[in-house]
Amino acid sequence: MSTLAFAPGALEPRAVASDAPGVSVEHLSVRFGARTVLDDLTLHIRRGEFLTVLGRSGCGKTTLLRFIAGFVNADALAGTLAIAGRDLTHVPAHRRNLGLLFQNYALFPHLSVFDNVAFGLRARKLKPAEIARRVADALKLVQLADAGHIMPAQLSGGMQQRVALARALVIEPDVLLLDEPLSALDANLRASVRSELKALHERLADLTIICVTHDQDDALVLSDRTLLMRDGRIAQLGSPRELYDAPSDGFVARYLGAANLLPPRVVYPLGDARHDERERLACIRPERFQIVALGDGPLHGTIASVEWYGAALSISVALDALPNEPVQVTMQRGHARVPERGARVSLRFEASDVVLIRP
Numbered sequence: 007m008s009t010l011a012f013a014p015g016a017l018e019p020r021a022v023a024s025d026a027p028g029v030s031v032e033h034l035s036v037r038f039g040a041r042t043v044l045d046d047l048t049l050h051i052r053r054g055e056f057l058t059v060l061g062r063s064g065c066g067k068t069t070l071l072r073f074i075a076g077f078v079n080a081d082a083l084a085g086t087l088a089i090a091g092r093d094l095t096h097v098p099a100h101r102r103n104l105g106l107l108f109q110n111y112a113l114f115p116h117l118s119v120f121d122n123v124a125f126g127l128r129a130r131k132l133k134p135a136e137i138a139r140r141v142a143d144a145l146k147l148v149q150l151a152d153a154g155h156i157m158p159a160q161l162s163g164g165m166q167q168r169v170a171l172a173r174a175l176v177i178e179p180d181v182l183l184l185d186e187p188l189s190a191l192d193a194n195l196r197a198s199v200r201s202e203l204k205a206l207h208e209r210l211a212d213l214t215i216i217c218v219t220h221d222q223d224d225a226l227v228l229s230d231r232t233l234l235m236r237d238g239r240i241a242q243l244g245s246p247r248e249l250y251d252a253p254s255d256g257f258v259a260r261y262l263g264a265a266n267l268l269p270p271r272v273v274y275p276l277g278d279a280r281h282d283e284r285e286r287l288a289c290i291r292p293e294r295f296q297i298v299a300l301g302d303g304p305l306h307g308t309i310a311s312v313e314w315y316g317a318a319l320s321i322s323v324a325l326d327a328l329p330n331e332p333v334q335v336t337m338q339r340g341h342a343r344v345p346e347r348g349a350r351v352s353l354r355f356e357a358s359d360v361v362l363i364r365p
Contacts, residue, residue, distance in 0.1 A: 027091040028053040028214050029074065029181055034085030036069055036078060036238075043069045043080075045238040053090070056207050056215045058225040060261065061235035067218045070235075071183055074216065076102050090180045105174030109186040111166050113158040119145070119169050120154035126177045144176040147206065164195045171206075175213075184217040188224060204228055222262055226250070234258055250291075255364040259289050266290045266333045272305070272325065273360055286362040292336040294359035297321065297345055303352035307333075309345045319344060323353060 029051040036044040044066045051057050059067045072078045074087060076099030086095045094102050113122050123144055127137045145151050148168040158166055167187065174182055187203075188196045204227060207215055217228060225232040226246045234241045234249060242254045246262075253259035256267055268290065270283040280288075300306060307325040310332050317339050322332040335353065337344070345351055 027088070028055060029216070030086075030088040031070070031074070032086045032088075034070070034073060034087075035082070036066070036073065036080045036085075037082040038080055043238050044073075047085075047238070047240065049233065049240070049243075051214060051216065052230075053214055054212045055230045056204075056217070056228055057231050057233060058229040059216065059218045059233045059235065060220065060222065060225050061241075062220070065235040066238040067235050068185060071185055071216060071218045074181070075099055075104055075106060075183055103177070103180050105177060105179035105182040107167075107170050107174045107182070107184045107187050109189045111170040111190075113166055113169060113173075115158055117158075118154065119150065119156050119158070119161075122158065122169055123154075123173045123176050126173065130177070140176050140178075141172075144172040147175065147209070148172045149202075162195075163191055164199055167191070167199060168202075175210075179213075181214045181216060184215065184219075186219055187217065188219070188221070200224060200227055225262075234261060252361055253289060253363055256287060256289075259363060264292045264334050264336070266292065266295075267363075267365075268328065268331075268333070270362065272327045275304070280362065283362065285364070287365055289361045289363050290333075290355060290359055292320070292334040294355050295323075295333070295335040296354040297323070297335055297337065297342070297351050298354050300350045300352050303354035305333075305353040307351065307353070309347050309349045309351060312344060312347060314339070321345065323351065325353075 029049075031047065031049040034044050034047045035042065047066075047070065059070060061067045069078060073085075076094075076097070086093065088094065089102065114125070117125070120141055123141045124137050127140060132140075141154070142151070145154060148171050150165065150168050150172065153161070153165070153169075158169065161169065188199055191199060200223070207213065207228075217224065219225065229246055231244060232246050232249050233243045236257055242249055242258045249258055250262045253262065253265070256265075259265035259267065266289070267287040270280050270286065270288045273288040273290070274281040296303070305325055305327070307323045310322040310324045313320045319337045319339055321335040321337060323335055324332045333353070
């Protein structure tokens with residue numbers, strides 16, 4: 007079985023065959039009392055893939071992560087787990103060779119950074135020289151090479167998270183499991199650490215990462231694929247671009263950002279076969295609309311509100327054809343004259359900007 011195999015002075019991992027097995031969950035069902043948390047879920051994650059798992063509270067995303075980690079104690083549990091080609095369904099958590107990073111970091115406050123990172127290696131009874139080498143490599147990987155002597159209380163939240171990440175990586179795990187790893191950070195630090203995580207995964211190309219998050223930006227920035235869950239099942243699985251540009255239904259469309267969901271009769275002209283569509287809605291993202299002079303676009307309406315969000319404006323337009331359900335338009339500041347509330351305008355869009363989806 008291949009591992010990350012940190013080498014002295016060179017943190018690039020060993021090459022892994024593209025067909026190397028990753029994580030395979032088959033027919034997973036989990037029930038607590040009368041409540042089914044996961045319902046016959048099957049998921050295959052490629053070796054070296056970064057998968058984010060999104061969903062509302064209670065959808066089952068954390069239970070999925072805990073099942074992979076080996077921490078689920080349920081009233082009823084069925085399904086199988088294989089990692090790197092090994093059946094781990096009944097293997098205890100401490101023998102699964104997984105790296106774990108939680109939102110509270112769980113650092114030992116009485117141990118130095120070095121000793122925190124070395125904890126798992128000492129539990130595996132590695133020789134001191136090997137422990138020193140691997141801890142040094144892991145700290146270098148997270149840009150804390152000179153911090154081994156520091157105590158956790160002396161570090162910022164972002165630096166503490168890097169220590170926890172080094173501790174998870176130093177054991178050379180088959181899979182790195184992240185449970186809301188950025189939720190405790192403020193907005194600016196969150197964006198910075200998110201970029202560092204992405205860069206780390208690019209350097210460790212054979213490391214499979216599964217990240218549970220409620221933040222859509224984490225999914226859009228970090229993942230190769232995104233799994234959106236709803237009520238214990240998969241709502242949609244695909245690249246972030248696929249979920250954003252081609253959502254399968256209204257739930258997915260709304261979760262991955264603002265979405266205008268309109269009756270097709272509003273978007274398509276008479277004579278178009280889609281005009282009388284009754285089973286689906288026309289989804290148009292706010293940034294796909296252009297506000298133009300009245301009569302220069304197919305949709306006409308009145309500006310209901312204009313809100314400024316720094317570099318962008320969020321504009322609400324009450325359409326003549328749908329006056330009680332204003333559409334949202336995103337306009338980049340400085341790209342055009344800002345319309346005033348009450349102005350009569352038209353909206354223009356491309357045919358490719360419209361996706362017909364289930365409600």
